Amino acid sequence: MAKAWTFGENMNTDEIIPGRYNITIDPLELAKNVFCEVKPEYTKNVIAGDVIVGGQNFGCGSSREHAPIAIKGSQAKCVIAASFARIFFRNAINIGLPILECPEAAADISEGDDIEVNLSTGQIVNHTNGHHYQARPLPDFVLKIAEAGGIVNFLKAHDIQELLS
Amino acid sequence: MGTLIEEIFSQRAGRRVQSGEILLLNVDYIMSHDNTTPLAIKAFREIGKPILDKNKIVLHLDHAYPAPNVLAAENHRKILDFVKEQGLPYLFKQGVCHQVMIEEGFVTPGSIVIGADSHSNTYGAMGAFGTGLGSTEIGVAWITGKCWFKVPETIRVELHGQTQPGVYAKDVMIHIAGLLGMDGGTYRSVEFGGEYIENLPMHERIIFPNMSTEIGAKCGLIAADAVTMHYLENETPARGPFESIFPVSPHYERRLDIDVSNLPPQVACHPDVDNVKPLTEVEGLEVHEVYVGTCTNARYEDLEIVANILKGKRVNPLTRVIITPASARIYKKAMKNGLIEILMDAGCTVTGTGCGACIGRHGGILAPGERALTTMNRNFVGRMGSPLSEIYLASPATAAATALTGRITDPRSIMETTIKH
Numbered sequence: 001m002a003k004a005w006t007f008g009e010n011m012n013t014d015e016i017i018p019g020r021y022n023i024t025i026d027p028l029e030l031a032k033n034v035f036c037e038v039k040p041e042y043t044k045n046v047i048a049g050d051v052i053v054g055g056q057n058f059g060c061g062s063s064r065e066h067a068p069i070a071i072k073g074s075q076a077k078c079v080i081a082a083s084f085a086r087i088f089f090r091n092a093i094n095i096g097l098p099i100l101e102c103p104e105a106a107a108d109i110s111e112g113d114d115i116e117v118n119l120s121t122g123q124i125v126n127h128t129n130g131h132h133y134q135a136r137p138l139p140d141f142v143l144k145i146a147e148a149g150g151i152v153n154f155l156k157a158h159d160i161q162e163l164l165s
Numbered sequence: 166m167g168t169l170i171e172e173i174f175s176q177r178a179g180r181r182v183q184s185g186e187i188l189l190l191n192v193d194y195i196m197s198h199d200n201t202t203p204l205a206i207k208a209f210r211e212i213g214k215p216i217l218d219k220n221k222i223v224l225h226l227d228h229a230y231p232a233p234n235v236l237a238a239e240n241h242r243k244i245l246d247f248v249k250e251q252g253l254p255y256l257f258k259q260g261v262c263h264q265v266m267i268e269e270g271f272v273t274p275g276s277i278v279i280g281a282d283s284h285s286n287t288y289g290a291m292g293a294f295g296t297g298l299g300s301t302e303i304g305v306a307w308i309t310g311k312c313w314f315k316v317p318e319t320i321r322v323e324l325h326g327q328t329q330p331g332v333y334a335k336d337v338m339i340h341i342a343g344l345l346g347m348d349g350g351t352y353r354s355v356e357f358g359g360e361y362i363e364n365l366p367m368h369e370r371i372i373f374p375n376m377s378t379e380i381g382a383k384c385g386l387i388a389a390d391a392v393t394m395h396y397l398e399n400e401t402p403a404r405g406p407f408e409s410i411f412p413v414s415p416h417y418e419r420r421l422d423i424d425v426s427n428l429p430p431q432v433a434c435h436p437d438v439d440n441v442k443p444l445t446e447v448e449g450l451e452v453h454e455v456y457v458g459t460c461t462n463a464r465y466e467d468l469e470i471v472a473n474i475l476k477g478k479r480v481n482p483l484t485r486v487i488i489t490p491a492s493a494r495i496y497k498k499a500m501k502n503g504l505i506e507i508l509m510d511a512g513c514t515v516t517g518t519g520c521g522a523c524i525g526r527h528g529g530i531l532a533p534g535e536r537a538l539t540t541m542n543r544n545f546v547g548r549m550g551s552p553l554s555e556i557y558l559a560s561p562a563t564a565a566a567t568a569l570t571g572r573i574t575d576p577r578s579i580m581e582t583t584i585k586h
Contacts, residue, residue: 010347010437014545018552019524023229023236025204037552057348060381061545062524063283065204065299086352086383087283091299141187141313151305155212160309164189 001114001127002049002077005042007035009055013088016059016067025066027073034070048075051115055081055106059088068092078117080124080135082106093142096150100124100135108133168319168415169386170354173275173294176410184318184418189311193276195221198262199237200228200524201281201300202244208304216251217310223255223271224248225262228520233527260492260518263287263375263460268494270403274389275410279303279312284460284542286382289374290367291397292389292410297378317354317383318418320345322373324361326426331577333470334369335462335540335560337361337423338376339431343441344421351381356412361425362387367396368464375461376542379438388412430563430575435536435555436546444563447573454537455480455568456549457561458489458516459523462540465495465504467561472504474565474580475511481571486513487529493518513568525550538567 021033035042052071058081059067068091071079078098092099098119105124109115113128122135138146141163148154154163167175167183175182177190197205202224209216216222224244232238248256257265263284266272274292279285281303288295298312306312322341328334345355357373370387377385387393388411397403430444457463457471468490480486488508490496496518499505505515516522522529523541531537531554539549544556559567562576569579 012545014548018547019526020550022200023234023240025207037547057351057381060347060351061283061543063201063281063285063297063299065201065301068299069204083348083351085348085381087297087299090302094299094301094305139187151301152208152211155214155305155308160189160305160311163313164187 002051002116003047004051004053004109004111004113004115005039005046006109006111007038007052007054010057010060011054012061013059013064013067014061017070022064022066027069030066030070031073034074043074046074046076049077051117052076052079053081053106053109054079056083058084060085063087065091065095068095068097072097078119080105093145094151096146098146102133102135105133105135166414167412168354168417169356169388169410169412170294170317170319170384172410172413174314174316176275177277182316184316186316187313188316189313190277191310192279192306192312193221194223194271194278195303195306196223196225196262196266196278196280196282196285197300197303198225198228198282199230199240199244201303203240204300205281205304205307206243206247208301209307212304212308214308216307219251219253221310222253222307223266224253224257225265226258227260227262228524229526230258230519231517233521261460261520264464264491267291268401268492270401273397273403273407274393275408279306283378284375286378286385287371287375287460289377289384289386290371291393292387294384295374296384317352319354319356319415320350321356321358321417321420323359323420323422324357325359325422325424326361327364328425328428331562331580332428332430333560333562334365334372336428336431337425338372339433339441339558340428341423342376342379342433342438345380346439347379347437348381350377353382353418355380355382355385357385357387363390367392368466372461379542430560430577432563432573433544433558435544435557438544438558444559444573444575447557448575450573451536452484452538452567452571452573453535454485454487454529454531455564456487456522456529456537456539456541457564458487458491459520459541460491461542462561463489463491463495465498467540468495468499468504470561471565472507474562474576475513475568476507478511478569480512480568482512484568484571486568487522488513488515489522489528490518522549524548538564538573540564
């Protein structure tokens with residue numbers, strides 16, 4: 001089962017990973033301190049494939065890419081939130097951390113719920129309470145980046161112009 | 166026909182564009198600093214294609230400079246080696262990146278400047294489109310010279326009247342952050358204008374786009390006018406003719422009209438930038454550190470306000486008072502005109518330039534249980550050090566008044582009539 005880890009509104013990048021830990025760019029090193037102040041038990045107990053669930057404006061604050069990298073490094077499958085702050089949204093897509101915008105799921109899912117996510121359809125199932133949710137579809141060009149596994153992989157194989165063509 | 170951001174993007178796209186469209190645009194400059202450049206280098210190397218135009222790349226060492234530890238030094242080494250390897254022409258070690266970008270003339274009306282730093286919105290003060298991105302996109306832009314943007318909807322903030330003595334642009338912007346909230350501008354362009362902005366000098370205008378980041382905005386814009394052109398011609402190496410871009414019959418998603426005439430000094434209280442109160446409601450709260458610095462409020466005029474209040478006085482001996490000029494140019498001017506001596510004589514610690522204290526790296530870290538009053542733009546929990554410390558945001562005048570007493574103090578209570586507003 002994939003466990004839900006829930007976080008509140010306006011989860012900022014300092015809360016995701018405090019600035020003092022951003023002296024490395026190694027995903028596994030960063031993952032050691034992800035959410036260390038708001039949810040210290042996360043790093044000890046997270047299992048690969050678990051799901052992060054946030055409220056409005058998830059990832060607000062700094063442009064630091066360390067934030068989505070730290071979450072990805074912790075082996076979480078994806079982030080579901082009511083809404084995302086704009087730089088975090090871009091960063092997550094660019095580094096290949098799947099994100100789903102779904103206010104209904106964000107409001108309904110409780111800590112520890114057993115969550116199944118279909119990333120390609122955006123369907124989310126809460127096996128704990130039996131509820132189903134549908135995330136907002138991502139724009140086509142964002143899907144192109146996400147499907148390539150991030151912008152770096154996209155550009156290895158394509159010209160930037162192909163993003164919008 | 167369009168909002169300021171639609172006009173700027175239309176000019177660059179070579180056709181009329183509207184909010185909601187997604188564009189791939191050429192950018193003029195690509196900024197990054199010691200915190201974000203190493204990841205950009207990593208993305209650049211992984212893609213494995215050459216830099217399109219070296220003259221677009223501007224690098225700064227400011228976030229942990231001089232290096233406070235070995236890892237920071239390794240980051241600097243990595244960047245300096247990259248500059249040498251690629252023969253990059255623009256590397257700065259002389260202050261907070263956004264201030265240096267403006268001082269060095271990289272930001273002009275209608276230009277597009279992207280930065281691997283959330284406060285790249287600052288460039289909007291010059292009528293430029295500035296926005297913050299992550300490092301990977303910066304590495305991508307080194308190779309492509311381009312970036313994708315969704316043309317945002319616009320919130321127009323129309324400011325009327327003039328502030329009272331002791332009340333500054335910082336107080337007005339904190340007030341706006343309280344009204345709109347920390348996600349009130351998410352994905353939006355926030356356009357600042359009106360009689361109040363038109364009469365404002367450049368050093369105070371900069372605060373509005375700078376702090377538009379705190380309300381989630383993609384950009385904060387002020388249309389360039391005679392004040393902008395005069396500043397660019399006289400204070401930067403940029404030379405015109407500059408483009409004149411302004412909103413034409415714009416359609417705004419939302420418009421806010423605010424009269425600043427009777428606004429008292431404001432404080433953004435722990436733990437959120439939109440937890441805004443009139444200063445009088447938190448007056449007397451004990452403060453353990455006063456920090457005047459950052460891309461928001463450490464320009465020459467800010468230091469002058471602080472020096473005018475502290476001249477001939479002593480700051481509270483139990484309060485650490487730290488002044489970090491935003492750039493070397495500001496530092497030199499402050500030194501030449503005697504401000505640094507006044508600040509030091511008053512018991513302030515004047516540090517080298519940079520961003521260290523604002524991001525909890527070095528130069529002013531807080532202990533558990535401590536409270537700081539700062540001229541910064543951001544008061545996230547733990548930002549300046551311990552997660553058990555608190556940050557309150559205010560104007561340089563409020564910071565100076567607070568430095569004298571060690572408690573949050575209304576600058577109007579100690580400002581004499583001789584003090585320049």
